[in-house]
Amino acid sequence: MQTVADLLASKPDRTVHTIAPAKSVLEAVTLMEKENIGALVVMEGDAIVGIVTERDYAQKMVVKAKASRNTPVRDIMTGAVICIRPDQTSQDCMVLMGKHRMRHLPVVENGKLVGDTQEVRDLIKRLRSTPRQIRGDRFQVKPRRNVPERSKPTAAQSGARKQNIKKAQKAQRSK
Numbered sequence: 001m002q003t004v005a006d007l008l009a010s011k012p013d014r015t016v017h018t019i020a021p022a023k024s025v026l027e028a029v030t031l032m033e034k035e036n037i038g039a040l041v042v043m044e045g046d047a048i049v050g051i052v053t054e055r056d057y058a059q060k061m062v063v064k065a066k067a068s069r070n071t072p073v074r075d076i077m078t079g080a081v082i083c084i085r086p087d088q089t090s091q092d093c094m095v096l097m098g099k100h101r102m103r104h105l106p107v108v109e110n111g112k113l114v115g116d117t118q119e120v121r122d123l124i125k126r127l128r129s130t131p132r133q134i135r136g137d138r139f140q141v142k143p144r145r146n147v148p149e150r151s152k153p154t155a156a157q158s159g160a161r162k163q164n165i166k167k168a169q170k171a172q173r174s175k
Contacts, residue, residue, distance in 0.1 A: 001089045001090070001091065002089060002090045003086065003087055003088065003089055003090070004084055004085065004086045004087070004088050004089070004090065004092075004093065004107055004115070005086035005087065007090060008086065008107060008114075008115045008116075011116070014115070014116065015035075015116065016041070016113055016114075016115065016116045017031065017032075017035055017037055017040050017041070017116060018040060018041045018042070018043040018113070019031065019040045019041075019042055019043070019052065019073055020042070020043065020044065020073070021042050021044055021049055021050065021072060021073050021074035021077065022072050022073070022074065023072065023073050024068065024069055024070070024071065024072060024073070025052075025057065025061055025066075025068040025069075025071045025072070025073055025075075025076055026068040026069045027073075028040055028052050028057075028073050029054075029057055029068060032054065037116075038053055038054045038103070038104065039051055039052065039053040039054070039103075039104040040052050040053075040073075041081075041106045041113060042073055042074070042077045043113070046112065046113075048081055048083070048106060048108070048113060049074075049077075049079065049081075050073075050074070050077035050078055050079045050081060051077060051078050051081050051104060051106065052073050052076060052077040052078070053078070053103070053104060055103075056076045056077060056078060057076065060075075060076040061076060081106060082096060082100055082102065082105065083105060083106045083107065083108040084096065084105045084106075084107055084108070085107070085108065085109055086107055086109050086114060086115065093105055
């Protein structure tokens with residue numbers, strides 16, 4: 001069974017990205033975009049005090065039309081952070097993520113942050129590339145069947161769709 005330590009060792013970039021709770025949301029979002037990541041662990045000194053994700057930004061800033069330059073990270077972060085240890089398995093990660101409906105897990109050992117957050121898609125990608133005997137049967141990832149790719153609609157189909165949309169809009173206006 002693959003452990004979280006194995007998963008971390010296989011990552012090409014092991015940098016742990018963090019931010020202070022007093023920093024602005026704009027700084028957090030800028031860092032996430034620059035590093036192409038979806039979450040930052042919020043640290044006060046050596047202590048994990050929260051996690052801020054793209055979803056936090058969308059739900060607590062964009063939807064409420066708040067200014068990200070003037071809002072501190074502490075105002076939108078998720079405070080109750082569920083972490084995982086390096087000795088736990090990738091299956092443990094999947095169970096925690098599914099149970100708590102989350103996509104990121106900081107890796108903590110002896111109270112210290114030791115690894116960047118694990119994302120569901122990273123875990124699935126690694127599980128798919130892992131031989132079955134290592135994965136075990138419990139969370140077996142089945143290979144995709146040979147499903148043909150969807151073809152692009154023809155010009156006639158696109159035109160018909162646009163006409164149907166226009167008819168529906170016109171009917172709505174006339175009501």
